Amino acid sequence: MQFTAQQIALLLNGTVEGDPLVAVNQLAKIEEAGEGTLSFLANPKYEQYLYTTNASIVIVNNDLVLSETVKATLIRVENAYSAFSVLLEAYNTIKLDKSGIEQPCFIHPSAKIGDNVYIGAFAYIGPDVKLGDNSKVYPNTYIGDNVTIGQNTTLFAGVKVYFDCVLGDNVIVHSGAIIGSDGFGFAPTDDGTYKKIAQIGNVILEDNVEVGSNTTIDRATMGSTTIRKGAKLDNLLQIAHNVEIGSNTVIAAQTGISGSTKVGDNCVIGGQVGMVGHISIANGSQIMAKSGINKNIVEEGKKWGGIPFFAPYMENLRIESAASRLPALEKRLIELEKIITEMQKNVH
Numbered sequence: 001m002q003f004t005a006q007q008i009a010l011l012l013n014g015t016v017e018g019d020p021l022v023a024v025n026q027l028a029k030i031e032e033a034g035e036g037t038l039s040f041l042a043n044p045k046y047e048q049y050l051y052t053t054n055a056s057i058v059i060v061n062n063d064l065v066l067s068e069t070v071k072a073t074l075i076r077v078e079n080a081y082s083a084f085s086v087l088l089e090a091y092n093t094i095k096l097d098k099s100g101i102e103q104p105c106f107i108h109p110s111a112k113i114g115d116n117v118y119i120g121a122f123a124y125i126g127p128d129v130k131l132g133d134n135s136k137v138y139p140n141t142y143i144g145d146n147v148t149i150g151q152n153t154t155l156f157a158g159v160k161v162y163f164d165c166v167l168g169d170n171v172i173v174h175s176g177a178i179i180g181s182d183g184f185g186f187a188p189t190d191d192g193t194y195k196k197i198a199q200i201g202n203v204i205l206e207d208n209v210e211v212g213s214n215t216t217i218d219r220a221t222m223g224s225t226t227i228r229k230g231a232k233l234d235n236l237l238q239i240a241h242n243v244e245i246g247s248n249t250v251i252a253a254q255t256g257i258s259g260s261t262k263v264g265d266n267c268v269i270g271g272q273v274g275m276v277g278h279i280s281i282a283n284g285s286q287i288m289a290k291s292g293i294n295k296n297i298v299e300e301g302k303k304w305g306g307i308p309f310f311a312p313y314m315e316n317l318r319i320e321s322a323a324s325r326l327p328a329l330e331k332r333l334i335e336l337e338k339i340i341t342e343m344q345k346n347v348h
Contacts, residue, residue: 001025001094005057005073008038011090012083014059018073022056027091030055042081059083096154098136114151132169144180150207162219168207174235176214179203183218183225183241183259197221199241206230212237212253228265246283264300 006020028037030046033055040059041050050058051068058072059080077083098118101107105119111129113119120139125131129143132151137143142160150169155161159173162180173179185197201220205211205227212235217225220242227233230248238256239245245257246265255269258277263269267281270289275281281297288305297304305317 003038005075008057008059008087009075012059012075012077012086014075014077014083015062016073016075018070020073022073024056027087028055030058033058038087040080040084042079042084059087096136102139120157126163138175156213162203164202165204165219166202167205168209168229170208171205172210173205174211174213174215177211178216179205179211180219181216183221185221185241201225201241203227206247209233215239218243218259234271240277252289 002023002025004021004023005016005018008014009016009020024036024038026037028034028039030039030041030049030053033039033053035054035056037055038057038059039053039055041047041064042061050060050070053072055072057075058070059075059077061080062076062078064076099116101119102121105121105123107113107119107125108127108129110127111125111131113131114133114135116134117131118136119125120137120141122139123137123141125137125143126145126147128146130148131137132149132153134151135149135153137155138157140158141155143149144161144163144165146164147161147166149167150171152169153167153171155173156175158175160178161167165180167173167179180203182199185199186194187197189195199219199221201223203217203219203225206229208230209227210232211217212233214235215233215237217227217239218241219225223242225239225241225243227245228247231245232250233239233245234251234253236253237251240257240259242260243257244262245251246263246267248265249263249267249269251269252271254271255273257263257275260278261275261281263281264283264285266284268286270287270291272290273287273293275293279293279296281293282300282302284301285297286303287293288303290307291305292308294308303314306319
């Protein structure tokens with residue numbers, strides 16, 4: 001689809017400088033943009049590109065003073081970054097605007113399918129599934145028996161949702177994610193083997209949760225593994241059985257959270273963090289990447305780090321900095337010991 005500068009300016013409540021009828025059909029970075037593309041300038045460090053860009057339209061701040069001639073049509077707005085984010089969202093909405101049921105796919109007769117849904121080819125929707133209005137199920141997605149999915153929820157290609165799981169409204173699950181696989185429950189036996197413990201619970205993703213690609217969220221042994229409203233999970237996470245992730249908590253890639261651990265609201269968890277099971281993380285906690293959390297965090301709103309964690313974030317950084325100086329300190333210590341030894345010999 002093509003949009004003119006005039007149409008875009010109306011959407012953004014901006015002012016056109018240049019040709020109001022010039023049209024664009026793509027978005028691009030200002031330093032990489034070509035003819036027919038729309039870009040923006042918000043960071044003054046990139047202003048040099050404004051005078052060389054091949055973009056047809058560039059969104060700029062109202063207070064930008066030009067130092068050279070610009071060949072692109074400009075749209076002046078109050079905040080170029082915010083305005084461009086509005087366009088990105090609109091562009092993405094258009095790109096993902098799918099509806100209808102593609103064939104071949106399987107929808108069990110007992111499944112209840114809402115209005116204006118999209119179901120892609122080769123999707124499987126099992127018995128007693130409830131799929132809400134305006135939701136999208138992309139190709140090769142599996143939705144098991146008795147799963148409930150709310151409105152405006154999107155499951156991208158290859159997502160697997162096991163039986164009895166519940167997904168709320170406005171949930172996004174990216175390709176390859178698995179919701180509701182068995183928790184890691186095995187009981188040792190007398191002969192040294194392990195007996196599998198049936199995992200009969202489920203997973204609940206509340207409203208506005210986003211789950212990244214290839215993340216796995218295990219079903220509870222009993223009860224529910226729960227991801228609260230607004231939580232955002234990155235790619236390649238392992239969320240074990242009976243874990244609870246609080247509202248608006250964000251977790252970066254490759255983090256693993258062991259069974260029955262409870263992470264509070266509004267936490268920020270860095271990449272490759274490991275957490276043992278059966279602990280609690282206080283609301284507002286911030287945990288630096290690669291930390292190992294082996295006990296409860298009870299103070300709210302604090303930053304932590306270390307392997308295993310044992311110090312507030314800034315103190316841990318000082319410890320790491322000091323560790324890099326240990327070889328030199330050891331050398332000095334050895335030299336001081338030699339001096340003291342010689343001094344003691346002279347005294348005697």
